[in-house]
Amino acid sequence: MITRRRVVAGSTGALLLASVAGTRAFAAAEAAAEPLIALPGKQALIRRTFRPPNYETPLAQLRPQITANDTFFVRYHLASIPEADARTWRLRIGGASAQRTLELSLDELKRDFERVRVVAVNQCSGNRRGLFTPRAAGVQWSYGAMGNALWGGVRLRDVLERVGVKGDAVEVVFDGADQAPLPGTPDFVKSLPVDRALDEHTLIAFEMNGEPLPHWHGAPARLVVAGWTATYWVKHLTSISVQPKAFEGFWMKSAYRIPTGVFPGARFASQENAATTPITEILINSLITSHVDGDRLQRGRPADLTGWAWDGGSGVGAVDLSTDEGRSWRSITLGVAPSPYSWRGFRAVLDTSKSGPLHVAVRATGRNGATQPEKLTANPAGYHHNIIQTLTLEVA
């Protein structure tokens, strides 16, 4: 049995490097050195924890519109992560609110359903937790617990249709192969409201950026819940269960919850109580990737400020720039987004004609009218950090 509980990281030695990219940008998150370490099959990323593996993408690797598989962030709750065998892997679908049960091999999943693809941001609920004031306990992420990828697979809806969803269905429950070392630790099991499970942008994905889903990203198949935070994107998927009631597990009832009625975003009615409710959609947000706080600009030489804006799927409608500490804003150029769930580029040419500090602030607005707030909304778990980013650059 112990041999089944695989060592988290493989046999290749960890690569220890001094943190180079974005050091100042991450300084607020953790003053100590941030070692870049490569998991097997990955490039060196910012190690937050070795086991379970939590690795963050450095700012420089967030500059491409599609985040490469080998630089994409890695997040796990439980440290026993089996290496999947695609030949013997089976996905079981059933539950009390399903009319029948079904077991699918990877080949059957690929062959028997229509193939679909979506570019979507995969963002940890706790991305930027390390930037919270007051501080919030948990993995002290900076900006890089997110990425944007092309996910390929089949619609969950089509698979659920095959088993028949009964009229009394309330939630769909998802489990993956990763487990805790101790039997008493709650298994990482998540649920979705049945309407979100049946949404055409909720996929069972087996490809990431055109490649078979890599191990650290949930091989051989994972859930993709475009527009919702990554906690729902269950990796190493093994079972899907349609249920007539709210799922009671720790990772729904105790974890990944925000104060009720405080944040915008889809409601998850079956899991909501008067005090707390599950985090759901990604909120409107943006990230400057061209510069970090304190960067020097050469006087008289125009500088391009670039980055990404995204939300939970309404699509980014506008990005505004302020260079006077938020007194005035002007809309700046937007790039093309391959899908409303993808991040969308922005670009502005900075006026560097005057020496001295240059305060830049970027604010994104979604097509649904939601805009980035100025102030953080404190919440115990440190979720939904989406305040307007401000940098002070130095023109000299």
Add this chain to the structure above:
Amino acid sequence: MSARWRCGPALVALFIGSLATAAGEESVKLQDAPGRDLVVARCAVCHSVDYVQMNAPVLDRAGWEKSVRKMIDQFGAPISEADAKSILDYLATNY
């Protein structure tokens, strides 16, 4: 939902003796002070102890206590009350 591995205290003890650590994890060194070996023995069953360093700027004694209780009460860590107190004292004193 997954098939779970059930084991008694004896097997848990055996398991502690054969930790499945991650490559590079041995580079994490906690402060050398009374209680360190106990912290490593109990906490590293499930996770690398860089979790301790990472949360040091965030947690005070009350925060550490909440964290230790969570591990015992919600995550099923088999830790005696005496050990829990020693672990808390170490964490609150050194981090």
